[in-house]
Amino acid sequence: MKKLYSVLTAAALMPLCLLTGQVSQASQADEYNPVVRNFQVREGEYRIARELVKNAKHLPANTVYEFVPEPNFAKAGTYKTRIRLLYPDNSMETSREVTVSVYDHAWQAKKTVKKHKKAKKSRKKAKKRVSDAKRYQAKVKGKSTAFGQAFKSKRLVSNRAKLPKKTSFRFARVPNFKRAGSYYTAVLVTYPDKSQEYTRQVKVTVKRQKDKSKYQAKVKGKTVAYGAKLTAKSLIKNAKALPKKSKYQLSQKINTKQAGTYLLAVKVTYPDKSWEVTPFVKVKVKRQTDKARYQVKVRPGQVTLGQKLSPSQLVTNLSSLPKKSKFAFTAQPNWQKAGSYRTKIQVTYPDKSKETSAFLTVTVKDPADSSRYTPVLLAAKTEAGKTIAASSLIANFASLPAGSQASYLTAPDFAKAGSYKTQIKVIYPDKSTWTSSEFMIEVAPGAESTQSN
Incomplete structure (x- = not known):
């Protein structure tokens, strides 16, 4: 019964496609049946496994043959072995057991002298006719290689320096050097005399492709x-x-x-x-933007109704900002209506970058009473003993805001005749003030003083 072996690496096996409704094809190991024979060989003469297969000529070309295990042709003895065959479709089988007898030089000593001489002559003739394939034995060893880095089959032959110079080598099955995995192959050695031999099988490992090669x-x-x-x-x-x-x-x-x-x-x-x-x-x-380099600082503002403030007037660090910076209120206060306006100041720097300040309040106030009303002074003259109220010297006091108060900065001595220089100060209800310029108050002698004189 045949023994089927599978080469377990993906690189060594031909993919088997199982299609729905179809039966997979039989392998060559199932199709062929090698016929093997026992063999005798003289000590020191190497034989290849193919020689033990009687019907090798009828088996597929490129089939690889090897001993399992290999007899020791250098030492006389009887060796039990089998022939393992690797077919071109990568299917394998092992033959029945055979015997390889390796005999020494004295093996035919019991023969007659005449026969011995004839045998000796025939051996000499045979020795002359021995092919290179029988005279030499190529030794191989496995090898690893990088992904995509192919090499020649002779690199697997470790003793090629001892083989004839014009010996050529060829893979029995060429490994796929562009696909990582392990490949089982042998080397077909062709000697100068055209004789050939297949080496034993060896493993060729193609390493995984490096990421730097894949990407x-x-x-x-x-x-x-x-x-x-x-x-x-x-x-x-x-x-x-x-x-x-x-x-x-x-x-x-x-x-x-x-x-x-x-x-x-x-x-x-x-x-x-x-x-x-x-x-x-x-x-x-990029160059640092002005927006990143600078920071605008602002303060609250206050203005009288009808007047205006420019945004730059409310920037407290104006001198430290770029000269060509532009400022604008984000929400424009109504300068014609009293009230408090919450707004920000947007700065456009020379490099076109922009920054917006924190919130600030702009207060628009009604004008002070002192700016809306102007007192009109009267001539000041009285007699001694008659006091004149400061408000009575303001001709339009009645038209001033209710609650306005008028007083002398330096009160004259109305009890004594003389000329007194003074000023009048008006305090309005909104606490704003008005102060007159200096003027003279004449206090004339009274009637009693005149009679007594």
Whole structure:
């Protein structure tokens, strides 16, 4: 009964497609039946496994044969072995057990001398006719290679320096160097005399492709605001297409609080530790805006009805702001209506950046009584002993606001004749005041004083 073996690596197996409604095709191991035989060989003469398969010519070309286990052709003895066949479709089978007898030089000593001499002559002739494939034995060893890095079959032959110079080598089955995995193959060795042999099977491992070969980070230039944070990943325009755990590092750290143009590259380290450095790109750090450099400070304002205040009059740090800055109220007060107006001041700096101040209050007040009313003085003359009230010297006192009060700054001595220089002060109900200029009050001698004289 045949034993079927599967090569477990995906790279070594041809995919079996199971289609609905269809039966999978039989493998070559099922289709063919190798017929093997026992074998005798002289000590020191190597034989290939194919020689033990009687019907090898009728089996598929490129079938690989190997001993399992391999007899020791260098030492006389009887060896039990099997022949393992690897067919072109990657199916495998192992033959029944056979015997390989390796005999020494004295094996035919019991023969007659005559027969011995004939055998010796035939051996000499046979020795002359021994092919290179029987004289030499190519030794192979497995090999690992990077993804996509192909190599020639002779690289698997470890003793090729001991083989004839014009020996050629060919893969029995070429590994797929562009697909990671393990491949079982052998080497077909063709000697200068055209004789051939297949080596035993060896494993060729194609390593997984490195991330830096699978991916390529693409970079883009960028303009960043003054003082803004700059990350290396923000310069990678295809970051979403790269592995999630990739790490990014700028070729140099830059101070984004210093305006200018910088040339930067990004080092990308992939999850498998492979890395690449991108080309350089320009990163421009903008000049700091006036809005960021300055801060407007304001105060409340007060104005009389009908008058106006410019916004700059309410800026307390005007001298420290750029000269060509422009100011405007966000909500214009009504200068023609008394009241309190809550507003802000918007500053437009020379670089066109804008800033809005904190809230402030602008109060529009009715004008003071002192500015609305003007007292008219009368001539001041009286006799000694007759006091004149300050209000009686104001001709229009009655038209002044009710509650207005008038008084002398320096009260004259109305009991004594003389000339007195004084002023009159008027205090209005709104606490505003009016003070007259200096004038003279004449106090004449009274009638009694005249009679006594």
